[in-house]
Amino acid sequence: MISSIILSAMMAFIIFFFVILMNNFAPAAVLYGLFLLFLFVRMTFAENKKSGSGVIYRRIFQTVFAVGFCIAFISDLYDERGSMAITSQAMSNSELPFCHIAIPQVLVPLLVTKNIIFPARISGHYASVASMILIWLVCTLTVGRGWCSWICFYGGWEEGFSHVAKKPRLKLLPRNKELREFHFGFFFFIILASLCELACIYCEWFCPFKLVTEFSPVNSIPSLIATVMFIGLFLGLVVVLPILTKKRTQCSSLCPFGAFASLTDRFSIFQMKIDTEKCSGCMKCASTCPFSAIDIKTIQEKKGHPEITCAKCGECVSVCPNKAISYEFRFKKNMTACGCGHNSKPKTAAGRVIQQLLHPASLFRFAAFSFAVIMSSDFMIKSLNLIAGFFGGSK
């Protein structure tokens, strides 16, 4: 209880500074700040009561952020260019927004050609190359692939659609391994193709989120084919399949950033652990995992952790009846507080509070939510202002 209060107070401080103070106490900023604080407090107290019960607040945040980002981003495009279409002017002046999905596509060509193969601003803008690469670096070291489940403003669409239906109509669990193999195979194809073409192939042909951000005008056969592809992929992988399977199908099968983040997740501080002694093999975690990171074999072979594509969303923690799944430090190994191999509980109340505060689950949630607060503030405040302006104007 006390640790939850302390964590909530610290998060309130971050929300106050980054959301309210940085936006000069604007009404939309105050409203959004209160909303964020509500989510975090509810999540923290819920987790304190029952491990994993706070995931609903993560889902709410990510879905709301995806919609808000789309509104704010499209509005920015209209302000800059007058449409959602990518103009030759923006392309020739290197003014395209650089998104995180382009990062893996530009890194290998960067090593070879020493140039960024994307027409974006290098710095001085929220969607600049330097800005996104730095955010990716810090994210990798802290939450790792937790970006996908806590912060990604595209993944929120699938997060929302995957919770529309009560039960899955299609079961992907037996195909988890093939799905992961396809995901990494596609990832390496994209990297090689981008290196050969010296252009971001995924952005050009496959990215389904062009439908909710920006796209090339349809003025030739190749651009028509690309348009059909991205609309089809959005409808199929972002809308229909998540509804049918209750999984994040685009994130777990197509997104190159997701595959890349899985590979670099080994550098993050946190990982998920499955206590094989507590695990009863009920497979509820495997059925629930939106990223197809837990197979039948993962449980049967008692691996002790989900597969490489785990995005640390916490859904498996919420469904496990034996509390066998938890967050832990990657560097923990067999270390315990006294180093003797036995778990020791603090004897004082202050010691128990500190232990709860320093628990990997608390730290991970705090880090991920901090990232989410800071990344989302400008977009959400802008979208709230636009919505208020729309309804205020229509009256």
Add this chain to the structure above:
Amino acid sequence: MNMTIKKIRYSWKVFAAVFSCFFGISLFFIFSSVPQQFIGNFLHVDPSYTGGLVCSDFIDAIDDDKGAGGLLEIRYPLNKTFEEGCLDLVRYTVHQPVTNARWQQSSEYWQLSLEYKSGPASVRNILIYIDSDNIEDGSTQPLFDSAEKVIFDDAHPWDFALWICDGQGKLYDSKGDFICNTEYYSLNNETKINIRIPLRDKKVQKLLGSGKTWHYVLTGAYSQFDRGGFMPVEKKSAMAHGGMKNSKEYNALIPPLYDIAGSNDSLASWNRDTFEKAKLSPLEAKMTAGKKSKSEKEKNEAFINQVKEEYAKSQKTSLPQDKSTDENLTFYKEKITSNPEDYVSLAYYGSYLAVKGGESSVMTAVALVNESYTYLDKAAQLAAGKEGEIEVLMNRASVSASVPEQVFGKSAVGAEDFMRIVSLTDDASLKAYCYVMAYECYLKCGKETQAILALQEAQKMVQLKE
């Protein structure tokens, strides 16, 4: 012993994890502009997206859009569309031809960039004549015969003429035959024009093999009713034509050109007695990109530091330094309370608030700087056109130059304020200082051309002073 070392290592790792999660992420975002700028120095967008590597970059004198300048001066038409500086070419850039470009309208093209002091672009009639070292023949006569009233250097007859007007570019060969349309991009409030010549035509593809090209860049006023699109110059300016500053100097041989790349003096080289038109000399441009010299950057830095030191010395000798920030705040607060319209005190109060912000924690700093701008902006508004405006603007500009661009985005405001001070003062050393500060502000907000021009002006001021 082993266990103790393991325990210590583990404790440090936990400490690092806790610090990163609780504070590290927030601190990263607060100070992200610093590593961003650092990384930005090492990253470059592939040149095929940005128009190709820069081969030659010519900075033209500012405020020389008067035809032949000191020799013969022509004035803009009276039409209000002709804003001051819209025909003043300040920078001309020749890029290396690009091949195998992705996501571009043409996969092979050659980009030329022109920058003007101000917009709009619709009033400009631009002709660029290009001579290539690997193409023989060429012409020394202009594309539109009597329209431009100039001829070209016999040593460099042009092979291609690029006509830019009315939002489009057209390429012609030396016989006057149309070759192709070019891509035309008007950027930065119509002050910058990027022209991309597609390298599809066989004649144009020869440029890929050239080592040097020579360019005549002519800027006139656009008129759709006149030959070649050049609005003529008569004795006096009117709505439909430009005029002479001194109508007695008018002659039918005067070229209707307001600015050319390079020295404008050649625009007065016509001869009335022999009916010879003005003969122009081209700019020589390499067709391969060279490396930027570090020594020039170091020279610039040394110059900037020298100007700042001299200004700081002059300020130390004139201003008392005995009060603390809080004392100054109290002092100016009392003055503002007794006279809310005292704009000088408002400016100093705002300034000292920002100084106090710099001495406080990050959170307080943001609040104080935001508050300081309410006073500084009000002071600037009240001081406009009055005595003490320089002092007020200097306060606001100095704060704008000091605060992080990523957080407050005030560098553009600061640059404008410094340039305004330059226009208000006659003090050469103050002008030099303001130009140098404007240079830094322009660089921060990504306006490289304006930054270079400001630095050049600062160098001129220092030379004048000496």
